[in-house]
Amino acid sequence: MLDVVFADRAVAFDPGTLVVADLHVGRAAASDVEVPLGERADLTGRLSNVLDRLGPETVVVAGDVLHEFGRVSHRAAETLDALDEACRDAGAELVLVAGNHDGVLANAWDRTVHDAYRVDGCARDVLVCHGHEEPEGSADLYVVGHDHPTITIEGQKRPCFLYGEKTYRAADVLMLPAFSRVAAGVSVNGMRARDFQSPLVTDADSLRPVVWDQGRHEALTFPPLGRFRELL
Template sequence: MTLPYDDRALVLDDVLVVADLHVGRGTGGDLAFPVGSNADLVERFRSLTERHDPREVVVAGDLLHSFQTVPRTVEDTVSGLRAACRETGARLIVTPGNHDTMLDSVWDGPTEREYRLGDTVVCHGHETPDSEAERYVVGHDHPTIEIEGQRRPCYLVGPGQYGDSEVLMLPSFNKLNAGVVVNRMSAADFQSPLVTDADRLEPVVWDESRRETLSFPALGEFRRML
C-alpha cells in the first residue's frame, strides 16, 4: 500500500484521509476569525479530491470544533466539503473525534468509529481502538516540529507504537490550529493512547512550495541533533 503525503492529508491507495478539520474554529470567543479561512479549508479539500480522485474520503475525527454551538458558517463549510466529494464521485465518511459532540446537527452521512482498509485502521486516536490492525492512522494531537525556530505541521510515523502496530499521526488539516511542538515530547505528553514510544516517531514534513516530503530522524535521535 503506497502512502503519498499531500497538504496535511494522506492517500491510502484510493482513499484520502484528513484529520482535525475543526470546522468552526475561530467563530466564537475571543479568537478572531480570519477572512476567507472557511473558503481556504474547502478549496484545499477540493484540490485534494481533484488531484487524487479518491473512491472515499475519510475524516479521522474532529470534523467540528465546537462542543456546544454550530454557527451557520459551519453548515456552509460542511456543505462545501460534501460538494467537493460529490463532484469527484467520492464517498465522504466521518470517524467521530472528541470534538464531534454536535456532529449530528450538520452531518447525516456515514459515520464509523473505526474505518478499516485492509491491514490499516483509521480512527481519531483519542481512545483505545477496538479493532486490531498492522497500522493505525490517527489525528488528535496536531503535531508540529520546530526546526531553526520555525514551526511546521508534520506527520509522525512510528513502528511498534501500539503493541506491534505502526501508528501514523496526521497534522491538523485546519491552518488555524497552531498544533503542539513534538521535538521534546515523551509518550506521556501525547494525548493519544496509541503513542507509547515517542523516541521512535519519525517526523515527515510536506513542503508545499516544492511539493515534496522532507523526512527527519526519529525524535530520539533528532533531539540529540538540536
C-alpha cells in the same frame, strides 16, 4: 518506510482513499485571533487542491470534524455541506469519523458517523480513528489525528506527520497534522510519550517526523525523534 502518498496535511492510500484529520469546523468563529482567510474557503480550497492532485474515491476525516459542543451553528453546517460538495464534485465520497469534539456531529450529518473506519483494498489492514481513546478494532496500521503535531526546525514551526513502526499493539501508527490552519499545533520536539494526548503514542522517541514541503511538492522524512532531537 510507509508506502503511502503524502500531501498537504493529508495522506492517501491505494486504491484511492484520502485521509485528513482535525478540520475543527467552527474553530474560526470561536477563536479570539484574526483569521486571514475565511475558514470555509480555506478548508474547501485546500481540500479541492489535494483532490485534484490525487483523485481519491473516498475521503475520510479522522475525527474532530467540528469544533462545536452545545449545538452546530448554521455557519458550521454550511461549511460541512461545502466540504461534502467539494468531494462530490471531485467524484469522491466523504466519510466522517468522530473525535472528542464531535458530540453533536450527527445533528449536522445525515449519514453514518463512524467510531473508526477500515480502509478497503489496502495490502495492509488500515484502521482510521481519531486517537483520543484506544480503538476497539485491531489493525496493522492505525491512522490518527488528535494531537495536531508540528515540529520546529531553525525557529520555524511546521505541521508534520509522525510515523512509528510497531509502536502500538505491535502495529504501526501514523499521526496526521491538523488539516485546519486555525487549530494550534503542538511542537513535538521535546515531547515524551506522556506528553501526547493520544494513548496510541507509547514511544515518542521512535516516531519519525515527515514534513510536507509545499514549495517542492514532496515529503521530507527525518530520523526518529529520539535521534532527531540531537540534530535540532
